[in-house]
Amino acid sequence: MTYWIDTHCHLDAAEFEPDTPAVRARAAIKNVAHCVLAAVAVGNFDAVRQLAHAQADSYALGIHPLCVAQARDADLATLDACLLRYRDDPQLVAVGEIGLDFFVPALCLSPLRERQEYFYLAQLKLARKHGLPVILHVRRSADRLLKGLRDIGGKEGAGTASRWHGIAHAFNGSQQQAEAFIALGFKLGFGGALTYERALQLRRLAASLPLDAIVMETDAPDMPPHWLYKTAEQRSAGEPQGRNEPGELPRIGAELAALRGISPAALALATTRNAIAALPRLRALLPAEPQTTAGP
Numbered sequence: 001m002t003y004w005i006d007t008h009c010h011l012d013a014a015e016f017e018p019d020t021p022a023v024r025a026r027a028a029i030k031n032v033a034h035c036v037l038a039a040v041a042v043g044n045f046d047a048v049r050q051l052a053h054a055q056a057d058s059y060a061l062g063i064h065p066l067c068v069a070q071a072r073d074a075d076l077a078t079l080d081a082c083l084l085r086y087r088d089d090p091q092l093v094a095v096g097e098i099g100l101d102f103f104v105p106a107l108c109l110s111p112l113r114e115r116q117e118y119f120y121l122a123q124l125k126l127a128r129k130h131g132l133p134v135i136l137h138v139r140r141s142a143d144r145l146l147k148g149l150r151d152i153g154g155k156e157g158a159g160t161a162s163r164w165h166g167i168a169h170a171f172n173g174s175q176q177q178a179e180a181f182i183a184l185g186f187k188l189g190f191g192g193a194l195t196y197e198r199a200l201q202l203r204r205l206a207a208s209l210p211l212d213a214i215v216m217e218t219d220a221p222d223m224p225p226h227w228l229y230k231t232a233e234q235r236s237a238g239e240p241q242g243r244n245e246p247g248e249l250p251r252i253g254a255e256l257a258a259l260r261g262i263s264p265a266a267l268a269l270a271t272t273r274n275a276i277a278a279l280p281r282l283r284a285l286l287p288a289e290p291q292t293t294a295g296p
Contacts, residue, residue, distance in 0.1 A: 121152060138172070138173065193223060
């Protein structure tokens with residue numbers, strides 16, 4: 001039997017407060033066997049960890065680039081201390097969500113651009129120190145992220161860049177950037193954005209990348225697939241924006257499978273194995289490695 005892994009969601013978000021257990025139960029019914037809960041600031045470290053333990057899921061600890069304006073330098077020491085404190089917790093699988101965001105205008109300007117870089121590089125160093133993968137926020141920032149990975153990772157034999165484990169979350173860069181992340185050891189996360197027919201470049205990329213480079217994610221409650229999205233006109237008329245959930249992952253996966261010309265079962269099997277490769281601690285948390293006889 002095959003199953004799905006949601007490699008990136010935020011089930012501690014306020015949008016889920018009324019019915020988090022029901023949200024997770026719906027996902028399980030739809031064969032989403034595991035969720036990775038990514039923290040965004042020190043203020044939600046405990047909530048993310050506790051929720052992951054309550055649901056038998058896993059978690060990552062990190063400071064999101066959209067949160068660096070409010071973060072203190074001392075938060076990096078707090079992150080370091082938490083990674084040490086929970087180093088033997090098998091459900092801690094990565095440092096994340098960390099990265100750079102050059103989409104939000106204010107974050108592109110000084111001093112927040114430099115502050116993002118400072119927090120990003122410091123957290124890469126902590127990931128290396130504690131031997132953990134990283135979950136990267138990539139929004140119009142792929143080249144700078146790659147530079148940081150090469151700078152912090154250093155060089156291995158023959159001058160080649162040192163490899164990492166991790167996921168480039170919500171990837172929407174170029175083919176060349178995708179290949180660069182893959183060469184450094186990363187898997188690329190795909191979710192609801194690929195369900196929009198107008199997302200031509202993203203859909204081409206999702207269809208053409210090596211199958212062993214892809215993992216699935218929802219970014220719930222954000223990044224809704226097209227069937228949940230409400231337009232500005234609908235929202236102004238009083239309709240709430242659709243809330244994404246891990247239970248949407250199989251339907252998103254079915255769209256990606258169709259783009260690639262393979263069965264959903266084959267995609268679920270491959271992306272589960274890829275998630276384990278990206279976040280090795282997942283192996284001990286999951287059911288026995290799924291098997292399938294489904295063809296492409």
